[in-house]
Amino acid sequence: MQADASTLHAAVADDFAAVDRTILAQLESRVPLVQTIGQYxxxxxxxxxxxxxxLLAARALGYQGEQHVSLAALIEFMHTSTLLHDDVVDESSLRRGRSTANDTWGNAPSVLVGDFLYSRSFQMMVEVGSMEVMAILSAATCTIAEGEVLQLTNIGNADIDEAAYFETIHGKTAMLFEAAAHAGAVLAKEADAAITPAQVSALQNYGRYLGLAFQLIDDLLDYQGDAKTMGKNVGDDLAEGKPTLPLIRAMQVGSPAQASLVRGAIEKGGLEQLDEVLEVVRATGGLDYTRSRAQEMADNALVELEALPDNEFRASLERIALLSVGRQA
Known part of the structure; x- marks a missing residue:
């Protein structure tokens, strides 16, 4: 996906440039450190x-207004605020190949700037002026927070099953994908009564499936990527004791000895047994299984797009779904 990332914006290049300008303008603050960390x-x-x-969801349904730019920018603020908070919670030192904000400025400034970005996103939400969009995004923020807490409470829990894992990744990752596509579709529907509820639902479902595929590949790459490509340290999930799908699958189908090894690594955390765990995950097909579930989610996302008009924006959404399962970072 990394090599093709620039093509993802092509259909909405002008809109995307406007989003960048809006983001920079909305980052302005009378407190210099807020702006410094936000820009970083x-x-x-x-x-x-x-x-x-x-942008693509709105344009795919024929939206011709301008509020989708503000909506896209505030979604990025919401996402960025969660990154700042996540890195503090996870004690991460590396993201996208750079030092995290908390590693550079400390935990307290990172949390507080995350709060600023979240608050600014709600200011911008009011300016968009859609009660339905506000309802979607305010509900999403609760689900995202619940997902993060659920993940936290499952640290070191080797008894989590696949259903509980999917519930967690829906909240922590897929929910914002879902809300982004859903809100864009609602904005278009409010401008054009000819757009059907089925088309809005299709884009909502597309976003959810895409987000699940995206997180599944993230969890897969933690066990087969490399730090230079990924921009984060390999084995970070295991070090934190996160029971992700490659490990859950290994415990499900592995021998008692293999399952016991993985269980112990989850419960203990750390990287002392990383090589042994990697061997078990590969031997039990944990990586292949995780990729197959990601492909399943991407295929589901593509099916949802059949409800939309056939245009360049739908084609871009299709390309994103395909690329989401082929990426290396």
Whole structure:
């Protein structure tokens, strides 16, 4: 996906440029450190997939207004605020190949700037002026927070099953993808009564499936990527004791000895047994299984797009779904 990231914006290139300008303008603050940290994390090289989903969803349904730009920018602020908070919670030192904000400025400034970005996103939400969009995004923030807490409470829990894992990744990752596509679709529907509820639901479902595929590949790459490509340290999830799908699958189908090894590594955390765990995950097909589930989610996302008009924006959404399972970072 990394090599093709620039093509993802092509259909909405002008809109995307406007989103960038809006983000920079909305980062302005009378407190210099707020602006410094905000710019650091916003400009750290992410693909901006969530705001792109807003733009493409709205345009795919024929939206011709301008509020989708503000909506896309505030979605990026919401995402960025969660990154700042996540890195503090996870005690991460590396993201996208750069030092995290908390590693550079400390935990307290990172948390507080995250709060600022979240608050600014709600200011911008009011300016968009859609009660339905506000309802979608305010509900999403609760689900995202619940997902993060759920993940935290499952640290070191080797008894988590696949259903509980999917519930967690829906909240912590897929929910914002879902909300981005859903909100973009609602904005278009409010401008054009001919757009059907089924089309809005299709884009909502597309976002959810795409987000699940994206997180599944993230969890896969933690066991087969490399730090230079990924921009984070290999084995970070294991070090934190996170029971992700490659490990859950290994415990499900592995021998008692293999399952016991993985269970112990999750419960203990750390990287002392990383090589042994990697061997078990590969031997039990944990990586292949995780990729197959990601492909399943991407295929589901593509099916949802069949409800949309056949245009360049839908084609871009299709390309994003395909690339989401082929990426290496």
């Amino acid at each position: 994390i916003i400009q750290s090289g992410g693909k901006r997939l969530r705001p792109v989903l807003v």
